Amino acid sequence: MNATKMRTKAFAMAICLLLVVLLGTYGPLHDYLTALKQTAAGEAFSPTTSNAELLQWIKQEASARTVPAINAVNDRVWKAIPGYNGKEVDIEATYRKAVEKGIRLPGDAETVPWIYREVKPKVNLSDLPLLPIYRGNPAKPMVALMINVAWGDEYIMPMLDTLKAANVHATFFLDGMWLSKHKEVAKEIIARGHEVSNHAYSHPNMSRLGPARQREEIGKVEKLLDELGVDNHWFAPPSGDYNGLTVQTASEYGLRTVLWTLDTLDWMKPASWTIVSKVKERVGPGTLILMHPTEASKGALSNMITTIKAKGYSLGTVSETLSTDRA
Numbered sequence: 001m002n003a004t005k006m007r008t009k010a011f012a013m014a015i016c017l018l019l020v021v022l023l024g025t026y027g028p029l030h031d032y033l034t035a036l037k038q039t040a041a042g043e044a045f046s047p048t049t050s051n052a053e054l055l056q057w058i059k060q061e062a063s064a065r066t067v068p069a070i071n072a073v074n075d076r077v078w079k080a081i082p083g084y085n086g087k088e089v090d091i092e093a094t095y096r097k098a099v100e101k102g103i104r105l106p107g108d109a110e111t112v113p114w115i116y117r118e119v120k121p122k123v124n125l126s127d128l129p130l131l132p133i134y135r136g137n138p139a140k141p142m143v144a145l146m147i148n149v150a151w152g153d154e155y156i157m158p159m160l161d162t163l164k165a166a167n168v169h170a171t172f173f174l175d176g177m178w179l180s181k182h183k184e185v186a187k188e189i190i191a192r193g194h195e196v197s198n199h200a201y202s203h204p205n206m207s208r209l210g211p212a213r214q215r216e217e218i219g220k221v222e223k224l225l226d227e228l229g230v231d232n233h234w235f236a237p238p239s240g241d242y243n244g245l246t247v248q249t250a251s252e253y254g255l256r257t258v259l260w261t262l263d264t265l266d267w268m269k270p271a272s273w274t275i276v277s278k279v280k281e282r283v284g285p286g287t288l289i290l291m292h293p294t295e296a297s298k299g300a301l302s303n304m305i306t307t308i309k310a311k312g313y314s315l316g317t318v319s320e321t322l323s324t325d326r327a
């Protein structure tokens with residue numbers, strides 16, 4: 001008898017629960033429950049609640065934390081200099097996070113979990129007359145290693161190992177004749193997360209070539225890079241030699257012409273410590289450092305990276321360093 005009563009009671013309770021679920025989902029309770037949920041969610045953001053003072057304070061603090069974006073410019077000395085994103089406080093996201101952390105009243109700004117969003121420049125390089133690029137934005141604390149490869153491969157693997165150990169990615173500008181003979185090495189460079197770009201096909205002085213030859217030098221390397229699945233954006237003219245036609249021809253392939261800020265002169269076979277010393281003395285935000293796969297640079301690379309990081313700069317590819325993204 002007791003067992004029968006218990007089963008009957010359990011059945012009745014199940015029916016009641018089912019009715020509540022149905023009424024809450026489809027019946028007259030639905031609108032009421034939805035309103036309760038919206039009210040609960042909305043209270044945390046409504047300026048009419050007890051958190052209004054906190055919200056107002058965050059708005060006031062936000063204006064002082066805004067960093068304006070820097071527009072791209074064509075400089076008389078440095079030619080094309082990319083812009084740099086600014087940042088502003090995401091007021092709603094910051095407020096939401098502060099409430100989640102239990103912050104209810106204004107106080108020490110350092111306790112607030114400030115959340116920012118980036119603000120794009122109004123003027124980008126694409127808005128300006130076409131010029132080559134020698135450096136990143138001087139407000140961006142990032143440096144790029146641009147490694148031009150036109151001969152040999154004996155030092156590339158050791159340099160790749162050093163870069164891997166330091167968790168640094170570089171940009172390798174590949175000569176076309178070299179690339180046609182060292183595709184497996186190029187694939188290994190790509191597999192390790194590095195950027196590869198165009199260094200012309202036969203290492204000519206581009207300014208001495210006519211339109212057809214310039215297109216050929218750039219176009220043949222683009223074809224080789226495309227076969228490797230590379231979406232390239234940069235052209236580094238051999239020996240830094242170019243003219244206006246070079247810059248225009250590269251742009252016809254969707255490439256910006258890029259040179260360097262700081263030259264290691266490693267092809268002159270200096271002692272490795274002199275390269276490190278030069279970098280320590282001259283590196284700054286937005287610096288593009290030119291090097292090659294030489295014995296001197298192989299020996300200098302690890303200490304170069306340590307020196308750059310010690311100055312508070314991160315290291316990125318050419319694309320990362322020249323982008324407007326904040327570092």
